[in-house]
Amino acid sequence: MAKKYNLLVVDDEAPLRLLLESELSEAEEFAVAVAADGGEAINLIQSNVYDVILLDVRMPRVSGIEVLKFVQEYSPTTQVIILTNYADIKTAIETIKLGAYDFLAKPYDIEEIFNTIHRALERRALFIDNKLMKSELSRRAGAHELIGQSPVFLQVIESATRFAESESFVMIQGASGTGKELIANLIHRRSARNNRPFVAVNCASIPDALLESELFGHEKGAFTNAFSTKQGLVEVANGGTLFLDEVGDISPAIQPKLLRFLETGEFRRVGGTNLLTVDVRVVSASNKDLREEVRAGRFREDLLYRLNVVSLIMPPLRDRPEDIPLLAEYFLQRKGSSKNSKRLSPGALELLRSHNWPGNVRELEHMIEGAILLSSGDIIEESDLHMYFQRGDQLQAAPLPGSSAATVSLEDLERQHIERTLREQKFNRARTAQLLGISKKTLYLKIKRYGLKVEE
Numbered sequence: 001m002a003k004k005y006n007l008l009v010v011d012d013e014a015p016l017r018l019l020l021e022s023e024l025s026e027a028e029e030f031a032v033a034v035a036a037d038g039g040e041a042i043n044l045i046q047s048n049v050y051d052v053i054l055l056d057v058r059m060p061r062v063s064g065i066e067v068l069k070f071v072q073e074y075s076p077t078t079q080v081i082i083l084t085n086y087a088d089i090k091t092a093i094e095t096i097k098l099g100a101y102d103f104l105a106k107p108y109d110i111e112e113i114f115n116t117i118h119r120a121l122e123r124r125a126l127f128i129d130n131k132l133m134k135s136e137l138s139r140r141a142g143a144h145e146l147i148g149q150s151p152v153f154l155q156v157i158e159s160a161t162r163f164a165e166s167e168s169f170v171m172i173q174g175a176s177g178t179g180k181e182l183i184a185n186l187i188h189r190r191s192a193r194n195n196r197p198f199v200a201v202n203c204a205s206i207p208d209a210l211l212e213s214e215l216f217g218h219e220k221g222a223f224t225n226a227f228s229t230k231q232g233l234v235e236v237a238n239g240g241t242l243f244l245d246e247v248g249d250i251s252p253a254i255q256p257k258l259l260r261f262l263e264t265g266e267f268r269r270v271g272g273t274n275l276l277t278v279d280v281r282v283v284s285a286s287n288k289d290l291r292e293e294v295r296a297g298r299f300r301e302d303l304l305y306r307l308n309v310v311s312l313i314m315p316p317l318r319d320r321p322e323d324i325p326l327l328a329e330y331f332l333q334r335k336g337s338s339k340n341s342k343r344l345s346p347g348a349l350e351l352l353r354s355h356n357w358p359g360n361v362r363e364l365e366h367m368i369e370g371a372i373l374l375s376s377g378d379i380i381e382e383s384d385l386h387m388y389f390q391r392g393d394q395l396q397a398a399p400l401p402g403s404s405a406a407t408v409s410l411e412d413l414e415r416q417h418i419e420r421t422l423r424e425q426k427f428n429r430a431r432t433a434q435l436l437g438i439s440k441k442t443l444y445l446k447i448k449r450y451g452l453k454v455e456e
Helices: 014-025 038-045 064-074 086-097 110-133 151-164 180-189 208-216 255-264 290-295 301-307 321-335 346-354 360-374 410-424 429-436 440-450
Strands: 005-010 030-035 052-056 079-084 102-105 170-173 198-202 241-245 281-286 310-313 388-391 394-397
Touching (some): 005 014, 005 038, 014 030, 014 110, 038 052, 038 064, 052 064, 079 086, 079 110, 102 110, 151 180, 180 198, 180 241, 208 255, 255 301, 290 301, 321 346, 321 360, 346 360
Parallel strands (some): 005 052, 052 079, 079 102, 170 310, 198 241, 241 281
Antiparallel strands (some): 388 394
């Protein structure tokens, strides 16, 4: 069963409040709480995260307008539907300007209430998606594809699907580039929480001083430049899945706070005193051996036990060679042009098969993307694959035109690559810089450094 949406009904008229609670509670998709006045509502909002609030405008002591303003600052993802009389339509319109989603006039039509709530939930989902897309913490859009048919990979998929049916925390271990986030997303999509947010946090990319604020939010004035209250990502993920990527990089100072949250679902925003509660499932991932990190004193043993209820091991690409042609074809279709599709020559495919892939699937993806740009025809040849092979203690590169298969330095390889790209682009520096992924100034400096002859 999908996770229920949390609703709060705020109305000082007991018969109407109880009627709405009764009608809405009959729907299995809603968990309904009630408040008899604005003060009680604010207390509940400070300790719970609600998806939608049905809010009466005219109430004694604390008005609906004051509650709406509080919600807008304290929990901006919560959608507010105003309940009003026909005589208060002007006031209701003013609440829309203040940030309310919509208003409903008494007497209420229950079907209209349900429709309005569903639209408000859709708006909240769009709001969260937009928030995540603008954030560097969000996962890449459309990255749902799991490509592979090797037995070891299919076993991971089968285990992940089985784990998705439970509420247990999952730890995914494996080297960088093996697809840990894709598996985490699969667990979310196959779970009962698939109608709620999937929020990914790269713990290694956020400084220690900011990670606590990103996870748990902060109150206005909690620290310098905290000009407004901010919801943490655990609130955004309420009801859904929180994916903690590179969890082994969380500092010892944050680990006990994370452990308490995992144990109780409770947390305080930075600079806040109110205890909030959310319901999230945590899936974590690490490319480190966390047991070794525990022995070294860098990771709490009790935190590891809490995160690692069940675990998955992502196989490196070198252990699933039968998947390389499938992945290469997928990246060719995804990265290439629909008007000018390219394919790998038998020699190029064999070269891919023989590579050790220290960067795993991510390395293959970038390799194919580069080969599409470097190849001049419809066929990607061995010489178009910009790759490295470990031979003894030396780093050897796949041969480029004008070079032998002998060991070359990285500087020589870069010089050859820049020179070839310049020639292919007829010495157009702007296009060359764009293809190389560098600025025109950087290209100019490299041309001077390597003494390249550039035809004007």
